[in-house]
Amino acid sequence: NDDEFTGQHFGVRVCHLLNEKNPVPMVLEMMLEHVEMHGLYTEGIYRKSGSANRMKELHQKLDTDPNSACLEDYPIHTVTGLVKQWLRELPDPLMTFTHYNDFLHAVDLPEKQEQLHAIYKGLDELPTANYNTLERLVFHLVRVCKEEAHNRMSPNSLAIVFAPCILRCPDSADPLLSMKDVAKTTT
Template sequence: MLVNGVPLVVDRLIQAIEHDGLFTEGLYRKSAATSKVREVKALIEEDCAAVQYAELPVHVLTTLLKAFLRELPEPLLTYDAYDPLLHASHLPDVWEQQEAAYKIISNLPELNLKLTSRLFFHLAKVAHLEQHNRMNCNSLAIVFSPCIIRCNRSLPVPESLSDVSKQTLIIERAISKRLEDYRDTLSRIERVDSEAASTAAKLHHLRESKKAAQRQSSNPVAGSNVKPDPRMALHEYNLEER
């Protein structure tokens, strides 16, 4: 079952984590008890829509999300994307690495692309609160790269170890790019809110000024306390004499 192109279980896990867990220190670094995870996995396999995700401990939720990604038949970032992504890690600067990574990701199969987009958006939210949860882009990349990117061929140990660092780097770049986009969006929202508040204050002032003017113009007593000027009376008398 899919929700906006994302497996229902992933959608529910991420929602529950974001609702209660974003401020949890070591959010994805710490794992839950194997027995509890196994128990909940059995419930999910029986009926994933019936599970009360919001009632589960946050580390059970995060462990389940990592397990789901790790146990996919083919990695989320497909075997075909593996070599291009690692090649992107060799580019000379961070911006080029980020742009190359997202160009490769944009060519993933549709379901992989939607799930990758949802996952990285979630991880950007986590990294945005790193001062609370101690999970920055690098920490998240270390945790998630083994879950979402791997090679389908045997490699010599030295090359395999070298690839691990490249995998981590390119996943870090992808998360950091999504974090930049997320913070830009928040900044734009704050500007719009500020401008809206300023406009609302100006409109309120104009409305109050208009009401005050209407009250003054409609009050017949307003001019009754003004004493007649004798010079005006004399001026009117002279005009009548003429």
């Protein structure tokens, strides 16, 4: 029903975007593959923004008919900007509101080994759709990091860019509190 159309690929829970053929949301996979093929050597690949008009245009194409969108027709920063936007528009972030406090608590643990154990425990508790999509994103970010000499995107730079996209404070939380959590989410 066209009256109920709000989008098919952006702003939709990850679990509704998967099927037998696509273990990771199709639009996200398309964009990540495009960046891996055409953008890994671009300086500031995820730091620089694309044109708002071009992003809006591509957003609309990808949301309504992803197969008709030709990513090669857009500057790489338009695509990378949409990767971040796709993540921000998720109604529940990849690392989920439910697990937000668990991940922050893990960073507060005194020993590195305890921190890692708690983080892996939190990851294991994520819904399968979120876990698989997060795993694909992390795999992508590792590829970006491996080309740091060219793109100037260190693991820390990428964490600063992506942390607020994948580990967001629940909407009901105090905005000042979430500002204090920025360093923890980046960690």
